[in-house]
Amino acid sequence: MRVLGVDPGLTRCGVGVVEGVAGRPLTMVGVGVVRTPADAELGHRLVAIEQGIEAWLDEHRPEYVAVERVFSQHNVRTVMGTAQASAVAMLCAARRGIPVALHTPSEVKAAVTGSGRADKAQVGAMVTRLLRLDAPPKPADAADALALAICHIWRAPAQNRLQQAVAAHRGKTPIASKGRTA
Amino acid sequence: MRVLGVDPGLTRCGVGVVEGVAGRPLTMVGVGVVRTPADAELGHRLVAIEQGIEAWLDEHRPEYVAVERVFSQHNVRTVMGTAQASAVAMLCAARRGIPVALHTPSEVKAAVTGSGRADKAQVGAMVTRLLRLDAPPKPADAADALALAICHIWRAPAQNRLQQAVAAHRGKTPIASKGRTA
Numbered sequence: 172m173r174v175l176g177v178d179p180g181l182t183r184c185g186v187g188v189v190e191g192v193a194g195r196p197l198t199m200v201g202v203g204v205v206r207t208p209a210d211a212e213l214g215h216r217l218v219a220i221e222q223g224i225e226a227w228l229d230e231h232r233p234e235y236v237a238v239e240r241v242f243s244q245h246n247v248r249t250v251m252g253t254a255q256a257s258a259v260a261m262l263c264a265a266r267r268g269i270p271v272a273l274h275t276p277s278e279v280k281a282a283v284t285g286s287g288r289a290d291k292a293q294v295g296a297m298v299t300r301l302l303r304l305d306a307p308p309k310p311a312d313a314a315d316a317l318a319l320a321i322c323h324i325w326r327a328p329a330q331n332r333l334q335q336a337v338a339a340h341r342g343k344t345p346i347a348s349k350g351r352t353a
Numbered sequence: 354m355r356v357l358g359v360d361p362g363l364t365r366c367g368v369g370v371v372e373g374v375a376g377r378p379l380t381m382v383g384v385g386v387v388r389t390p391a392d393a394e395l396g397h398r399l400v401a402i403e404q405g406i407e408a409w410l411d412e413h414r415p416e417y418v419a420v421e422r423v424f425s426q427h428n429v430r431t432v433m434g435t436a437q438a439s440a441v442a443m444l445c446a447a448r449r450g451i452p453v454a455l456h457t458p459s460e461v462k463a464a465v466t467g468s469g470r471a472d473k474a475q476v477g478a479m480v481t482r483l484l485r486l487d488a489p490p491k492p493a494d495a496a497d498a499l500a501l502a503i504c505h506i507w508r509a510p511a512q513n514r515l516q517q518a519v520a521a522h523r524g525k526t527p528i529a530s531k532g533r534t535a
Contacts, residue, residue: 217443271395
């Protein structure tokens with residue numbers, strides 16, 4: 172299973188691709204950061220994130236995309252940007268028919284460190300160990316993206332059975348639009 | 354000047370196209386709602402909103418897109434969805450090189466009713482009067498989208514001068530992406 176993890180953000184959007192299955196050693200396929208300038212217009216920043224995510228999807232052809240679930244308990248301005256960047260990542264994946272999974276920060280931390288309240292250094296250390304890297308990926312957003320991908324691979328067996336059942340029940344998603352033109 | 358106003362939302366995304374210039378009677382070109390089913394997966398809902406906005410851009414070729422600026426002072430779940438839907442609308446416009454303007458709800462209310470604290474009925478009544486319609490557009494999201502477009506047309510003379518100065522200063526927005534591949 173090949174998974175692209177995305178730690179969404181407008182300024183730094185962490186991306187990491189991991190391949191493997193639960194119970195076997197995992198392999199890092201790629202890791203990086205999509206950056207957009209803080210002084211650019213919001214629309215342009217979203218286009219830049221779209222181009223960045225598209226490039227990663229083109230190059231690595233993941234079967235799943237795992238995105239951090241956004242909560243608004245943090246700084247208001249940051250959360251808005253995070254929600255908008257995550258929307259672009261989900262849109263890029265869903266447009267290609269790639270299943271999108273959302274994992275909360277504590278789910279990710281618990282998956283890779285055993286504790287939902289682990290700090291960034293601990294997550295970085297475990298990502299380094301689990302992927303047999305020479306050093307923790309920098310910046311932290313890149314390490315978090317890899318942790319998201321690892322979390323998805325390990326949680327996938329149960330989640331996929333559930334998703335398939337729900338998808339079979341639902342069928343395709345229709346788009347309803349009504350309007351009038353003067 | 355032709356403006357597409359977007360009142361962003363995952364369940365109902367109001368869209369309205371208004372043509373005109375400040376100081377002259379305005380014309381409604383089209384109004385509607387892009388809907389997505391609440392039980393669909395988030396990624397699919399964002400794709401449906403993208404398709405809906407793209408269809409409105411294709412049909413009406415607006416010169417500007419005005420989107421409601423999202424604040425997180427309201428319900429947390431709703432705000433996340435609103436931020437994500439607005440990101441898709443901004444992305445669609447920016448990808449085509451159409452300038453995107455953000456207006457706050459109180460700016461819109463003040464523009465069309467004279468009061469930043471006007472209620473939905475008052476906004477609907479003024480939109481109906483200003484666009485010389487037979488009845489207020491339904492649902493309220495559609496009326497709000499028209500109000501956004503009107504607000505943009507009336508505020509545009511000052512805003513455009515500012516935007517042009519900023520754009521001239523900035524030049525084009527670069528995308529920076531760094532990564533390594535194992």
